[in-house]
Amino acid sequence: xxxxxxxxxRDLKKFKRNPVVLGMSILMPIIYLVILGNSxxxxxxxxxxxxxxxxxxxxxxxxxxxxxxVQAGPKTFLVLPMTDQKKAVDxxxxxxxxxxxxxxxxxSKRVVVNGRPxxxxxxDNTDSISADTIRNLxxxxxxxxxxxxxxxxxxxxxxxxxxxxxYGKVDYYQSLVPxxxxxxxxxxxxxxxxxxxxxxxxxxxxxxYLLTPLSKGNIVGGLIISGLFITTINALFIxxxxxxxxxxxxxxxxxxFLPVFLxxxxxxxxxxxxxxxxxxxxxxxxxxxxxxxxxNVILFFPSGAVYPVASFPGWLxxxxxxxxxxxxxxxxxxxxxxxxGLGNIMGDLLFLSLFTAAMMGLAIATFKxxx
Amino acid sequence: xxxxxxxxxxxxxxxxxxxxxxxxxxxxxxxxxxxFEVDRGEFFGFLGPNGAGKTTLIRMLTTLLKPTSGQAIVxxxxxxxxxxxxxxxxxxxxxxxxxDLDLTGRENMDIYGRFYGIRSAERKERTDELLEMVGLAQxxxxxxxxxxxxxxxxLEIARVLVHxxxxxxxDEPTIGLDPQSRRVVWELLKKLIRSDTITIFLTTxxxxxxxxxxxxxxxxxxxxxxxMGSPPELKAGIPGNxxxxxxxxxxxxxxxxxxxxxxxxxKVNREEDSxxxxxxxGAQNLPGLIDIVRASGGTILSASVHEQSLEDVFIxxxxxxxxxxxxxxxxxxxGAGMPRRLGG
Ligand SMILES: Nc1ncnc2c1ncn2[C@@H]1O[C@H](COP(=O)(O)OP(=O)(O)OP(=O)(O)O)[C@@H](O)[C@H]1O
Ligand SMILES: [Mg+2]
Numbered sequence: 052x053x054x055x056x057x058x059x060x061r062d063l064k065k066f067k068r069n070p071v072v073l074g075m076s077i078l079m080p081i082i083y084l085v086i087l088g089n090s091x092x093x094x095x096x097x098x099x100x101x102x103x104x105x106x107x108x109x110x111x112x113x114x115x116x117x118x119x120x121v122q123a124g125p126k127t128f129l130v131l132p133m134t135d136q137k138k139a140v141d142x143x144x145x146x147x148x149x150x151x152x153x154x155x156x157x158x159s160k161r162v163v164v165n166g167r168p169x170x171x172x173x174x175d176n177t178d179s180i181s182a183d184t185i186r187n188l189x190x191x192x193x194x195x196x197x198x199x200x201x202x203x204x205x206x207x208x209x210x211x212x213x214x215x216x217x218y219g220k221v222d223y224y225q226s227l228v229p230x231x232x233x234x235x236x237x238x239x240x241x242x243x244x245x246x247x248x249x250x251x252x253x254x255x256x257x258x259x260y261l262l263t264p265l266s267k268g269n270i271v272g273g274l275i276i277s278g279l280f281i282t283t284i285n286a287l288f289i290x291x292x293x294x295x296x297x298x299x300x301x302x303x304x305x306x307x308f309l310p311v312f313l314x315x316x317x318x319x320x321x322x323x324x325x326x327x328x329x330x331x332x333x334x335x336x337x338x339x340x341x342x343x344x345x346x347n348v349i350l351f352f353p354s355g356a357v358y359p360v361a362s363f364p365g366w367l368x369x370x371x372x373x374x375x376x377x378x379x380x381x382x383x384x385x386x387x388x389x390x391x392g393l394g395n396i397m398g399d400l401l402f403l404s405l406f407t408a409a410m411m412g413l414a415i416a417t418f419k420x421x422x
Numbered sequence: 423x424x425x426x427x428x429x430x431x432x433x434x435x436x437x438x439x440x441x442x443x444x445x446x447x448x449x450x451x452x453x454x455x456x457x458f459e460v461d462r463g464e465f466f467g468f469l470g471p472n473g474a475g476k477t478t479l480i481r482m483l484t485t486l487l488k489p490t491s492g493q494a495i496v497x498x499x500x501x502x503x504x505x506x507x508x509x510x511x512x513x514x515x516x517x518x519x520x521x522d523l524d525l526t527g528r529e530n531m532d533i534y535g536r537f538y539g540i541r542s543a544e545r546k547e548r549t550d551e552l553l554e555m556v557g558l559a560q561x562x563x564x565x566x567x568x569x570x571x572x573x574x575x576x577l578e579i580a581r582v583l584v585h586x587x588x589x590x591x592x593d594e595p596t597i598g599l600d601p602q603s604r605r606v607v608w609e610l611l612k613k614l615i616r617s618d619t620i621t622i623f624l625t626t627x628x629x630x631x632x633x634x635x636x637x638x639x640x641x642x643x644x645x646x647x648x649x650m651g652s653p654p655e656l657k658a659g660i661p662g663n664x665x666x667x668x669x670x671x672x673x674x675x676x677x678x679x680x681x682x683x684x685x686x687x688x689k690v691n692r693e694e695d696s697x698x699x700x701x702x703x704g705a706q707n708l709p710g711l712i713d714i715v716r717a718s719g720g721t722i723l724s725a726s727v728h729e730q731s732l733e734d735v736f737i738x739x740x741x742x743x744x745x746x747x748x749x750x751x752x753x754x755x756x757g758a759g760m761p762r763r764l765g766g
Contacts, residue, residue, distance in 0.1 A: 064529060
């Protein structure tokens with residue numbers, strides 16, 4: 052036991068002497084929340100849409116009104132009425148507009164005659180996400196013309212669709228909180244635990260403790276425990292900060308604090324063991340650098356933190372089934388947004404525990420006590 | 423414990439018994455079938471140039487590297503079979519500096535003591551005593567990052583003594599230190615071997631170091647022991663007793679050959695514009711040497727006579743000097759046995 056504690060204390064002392072790392076590991080995930088929240092918006096807004104109406108009929112007017120209503124409501128596009136068709140299409144080519152909608156002169160007539168009018172829609176399909184969104188909305192607008200329902204302009208800020216939410220309102224920023232906490236854990240486990248071993252090895256300092264009676268378990272266990280300590284505190288700090296920043300109701304954010312704490316601890320242990328199993332034999336920190344970007348992408352994006360696992364293609368879904376971060380995100384989301392107790396996340400906890408045990412075993416088995 | 427019965431009875435009185443130990447890295451053989459014994463209480467040295475295999479040998483004796491073949495019994499235990507028993511009994515100062523820069527000197531010592539499971543009170547007492555001994559008591563609570571190379575080395579020597587090892591390994595302990603710090607380390611080691619019942623195994627490529635400290639020296643080159651014995655024995659084992667070195671203007675191979683033919687000259691070696699000859703009675707025969715150079719058309723630029731040293735023993739057996747090799751030593755870290763990965 053003394054030996055294990057000595058390994059832990061050595062690691063913690065060294066960490067404490069490096070305040071820049073400490074500050075950065077707290078600041079970075081929070082900046083991450085802000086950047087992620089603003090770049091991966093849940094909905095697209097303000098896409099410039101050029102509209103050229105060559106038809107003065109009632110249905111053309113109704114279509115334009117519909118588009119204006121979208122502009123006023125969810126703000127998906129910015130409707131720019133124009134008269135010159137060529138200018139509008141060129142604008143799409145040069146990237147000035149995301150799309151140009153051309154309503155032909157016989158539009159209203161055709162609606163009356165066969166209910167299926169044609170419009171010209173020029174899309175900038177190099178940006179497929181915007182293109183899809185615009186196409187779907189115009190489609191919806193055209194089908195609504197058949198019915199007698201006339202969309203009226205609603206007051207600003209009120210969405211056209213009224214969703215029925217099963218759980219309390221969760222805005223996009225709030226829904227990112229589990230992801231940000233998991234990200235903080237990932238970054239923490241990447242720069243503690245096994246990384247310190249790689250660093251010692253690179254600096255040739257490892258030799259000094261391999262020469263002592265420390266066992267494999269002392270070395271691996273000690274580094275994992277000190278990494279757990281640092282990363283857990285860090286992640287909890289970030290959890291509290293992001294609950295406050297995004298305005299998750301405190302009763303929900305902190306009402307479940309103990310289970311959240313448990314999920315954080317277990318996820319940290321799990322990732323620390325995984326890192327040890329992967330990096331236990333690496334001798335150059337540059338390899339860790341290369342690996343870290345890769346691991347982040349393959350663990351974080353398929354975790355359901357940003358996009359729902361349900362929308363993944365089959366093969367990615369099966370990967371999510373063995374990705375510990377997916378279980379961590381699921382557990383956190385359940386605790387924060389569905390307000391369920393420990394009982395409902397037992398499956399997640401069980402998977403994380405088993406994964407941890409397997410990786411820790413692998414880490415100790417593959418750790419070399421010689422150079 | 424419980425491994426008592428596995429102790430080789432024949433080697434109870436020996437600190438180290440090595441037979442035919444070999445280590446290969448891919449196709450290269452770093453240590454080639456080396457055998458030797460070290461008695462308890464001995465100060466034993468391995469002298470050899472860069473790349474001779476000193477670090478590889480120490481790493482095998484201290485459980486860090488598995489031998490390709492052969493056997494080593496250290497402190498009564500086979501290093502391959504009972505590495506943890508060996509580790510408990512030895513102290514090792516590796517070639518590269520291995521103290522933690524982010525910790526203070528005292529913290530380095532304390533944590534190391536805990537790795538050996540030493541109790542708090544004893545650790546404290548021992549730490550103070552050792553820091554005092556290596557002259558670091560004043561700086562004990564400063565970060566090691568603020569130490570000089572010599573101070574760091576002294577700290578590492580103190581650190582390795584915390585658990586009172588019966589057998590101490592030092593891999594080129596004074597490399598990279600200035601002459602003054604080197605002397606401090608020498609004094610320390612001398613004091614140790616005098617006061618304690620400790621066995622010291624040291625490697626070096628400084629012949630003065632081996633000559634001054636070691637009771638017995640093995641000279642190693644290219645992975646093989648080429649000579650072994652006490653420094654006086656080693657010197658007596660090669661012909662002549664003095665070395666005369668002449669720098670000659672217009673030196674030719676003919677001049678070298680003429681010197682070699684003189685009756686009192688045992689061996690000549692030419693290095694660029696100088697010849698060194700191992701000579702019986704250097705001072706008396708110096709005029710004779712100068713005459714022959716002049717007669718063969720050379721001019722004397724300088725002449726010196728010195729007693730034979732281990733350096734000359736090395737030259738005698740290998741035909742090259744250790745100093746030549748020394749110049750190639752690029753840096754402290756590179757000399758530390760890197761790269762470990764290649765073929766290993
Ligand atoms: N891990 C390794 N992989 C490949 N070759 C190695 C390895 N370690 C050592 N060697 C080689 O083995 C030989 C002996 O190296 P070693 O480090 O033991 O020499 P040394 O006597 O300690 O030299 P120095 O005085 O420079 O420390 C060298 O040729 C070296 O290149
Ligand atoms: Mg060496």
